Amino acid sequence: MRLKDNLLKGFVKENPIFSMALGLCPTLAVTSSLENSLGMGLASTSVLIGSNAIISLIKNFIPDKVRIPCYIVVIASFVSVVDMLMHAFLPALHKSLGLFIPLIVVNCIILGRAEAFASKNGVFDSLVDGISMGLGFTCSLSVLGIIREILGAGKILGFQIMPDSYQPMLIAILAPGAFITLGFLMGMIKMMQKKEK
Amino acid sequence: MELLYKLLFISISTVFVQNFVLMRFLGLCPYIGVSKKLDSALGMGMAVIFVMSMASCITYLIQYYLLVPFGLEYLQTIAFILTIASLVQFLEMGIAKYAPALYKALGVFLPLITTNCAVLGVAILNIQSTWADGTPFNFIESILQGFFAGIGFTLVLVLMAGIREKLEYSPVPESLKGMPIAFIVAGCMALAFLGFAGFKI
Numbered sequence: 001m002r003l004k005d006n007l008l009k010g011f012v013k014e015n016p017i018f019s020m021a022l023g024l025c026p027t028l029a030v031t032s033s034l035e036n037s038l039g040m041g042l043a044s045t046s047v048l049i050g051s052n053a054i055i056s057l058i059k060n061f062i063p064d065k066v067r068i069p070c071y072i073v074v075i076a077s078f079v080s081v082v083d084m085l086m087h088a089f090l091p092a093l094h095k096s097l098g099l100f101i102p103l104i105v106v107n108c109i110i111l112g113r114a115e116a117f118a119s120k121n122g123v124f125d126s127l128v129d130g131i132s133m134g135l136g137f138t139c140s141l142s143v144l145g146i147i148r149e150i151l152g153a154g155k156i157l158g159f160q161i162m163p164d165s166y167q168p169m170l171i172a173i174l175a176p177g178a179f180i181t182l183g184f185l186m187g188m189i190k191m192m193q194k195k196e197k
Numbered sequence: 198m199e200l201l202y203k204l205l206f207i208s209i210s211t212v213f214v215q216n217f218v219l220m221r222f223l224g225l226c227p228y229i230g231v232s233k234k235l236d237s238a239l240g241m242g243m244a245v246i247f248v249m250s251m252a253s254c255i256t257y258l259i260q261y262y263l264l265v266p267f268g269l270e271y272l273q274t275i276a277f278i279l280t281i282a283s284l285v286q287f288l289e290m291g292i293a294k295y296a297p298a299l300y301k302a303l304g305v306f307l308p309l310i311t312t313n314c315a316v317l318g319v320a321i322l323n324i325q326s327t328w329a330d331g332t333p334f335n336f337i338e339s340i341l342q343g344f345f346a347g348i349g350f351t352l353v354l355v356l357m358a359g360i361r362e363k364l365e366y367s368p369v370p371e372s373l374k375g376m377p378i379a380f381i382v383a384g385c386m387a388l389a390f391l392g393f394a395g396f397k398i
Contacts, residue, residue: 025224028225029221073275076278175219183383
């Protein structure tokens with residue numbers, strides 16, 4: 001039961017974007033299409049799983065005072081690995097995400113989970129936490145990516161789904177569309193949560 | 198003359214055309230988090246301007262005098278984030294010792310800046326950005342870009358804080374209160390800043 005709760009919390013209850021508003025920069029910057037959203041989400045997930053596992057393993061060895069720099073070094077190493085792997089195997093995606101791959105280091109979700117969860121729990125729980133939070137993040141990014149790609153280009157993953165007569169709203173894939181879509185999505189989620197209560 | 202042209206180019210393009218917050222989506226967490234009050238927005242903005250200029254200066258030196266000669270460019274991310282973290286720590290100690298008044302004003306914001314992605318972002322962008330003919334930014338230009346990126350951040354942060362203070366008294370629909378309306382307002386601001394796109398000197 002505990003494992004299930006741990007695994008599901010990242011999607012709804014403690015969803016990093018919609019209920020905690022963490023990791024906003026990549027959320028808005030890369031969600032102009034579903035492909036970019038998935039790429040960014042999975043890259044962050046793998047960094048999160050790795051760093052959570054390592055940090056929960058070394059948590060007893062690092063002095064309390066220098067723990068944040070230590071966490072940052074661990075996270076930065078994983079980010080460099082992911083950066084180089086993507087550069088080698090997915091060059092097109094690497095190019096379109098660009099600056100935001102090295103910036104995974106300062107994504108508040110990863111440091112936040114290291115501090116709030118991995119530094120207090122065992123390896124297995126931390127791994128599950130990383131998977132749950134990472135996939136929750138990926139799902140939220142994909143929702144935004146789908147909405148913006150449909151509105152802005154009439155496509156999903158490059159396939160035309162809107163009829164030809166549909167005039168794409170270019171604004172949805174530009175910067176203002178990102179802010180406004182996220183604002184309304186957050187509002188909708190707040191409204192649904194209120195109804196449940 | 199050329200210097201003046203470059204100064205004008207960097208200032209306008211980083212403050213308005215490619216604003217770090219609204220166009221490049223960097224530094225959004227403090228933008229949404231610290232924009233509830235005008236005073237704290239101004240304090241945060243000043244601290245960011247300061248740290249960004251210092252960080253641009255130091256990361257430039259590290260890149261070209263340490264990483265490139267030894268062929269260690271792949272360590273860029275780790276090197277830069279550690280530099281920024283320790284820079285912020287030193288600045289905090291230095292300001293606390295020599296300028297207590299400034300420390301009182303900026304104190305709470307300094308530790309937050311380490312995880313402000315705009316700072317790491319500007320450090321990496323300084324290395325990546327080039328002029329139209331392909332020459333990379335030099336030392337002075339990098340510092341200028343860092344400084345003006347900070348100015349651009351402060352500008353939108355202060356504007357946003359002003360709007361949000363007024364928003365407190367507006368009849369916003371119940372479920373849009375707080376964060377959601379802040380994003381929608383930010384979207385409208387981004388729409389306004391989109392007017393600068395394609396602006397050429």
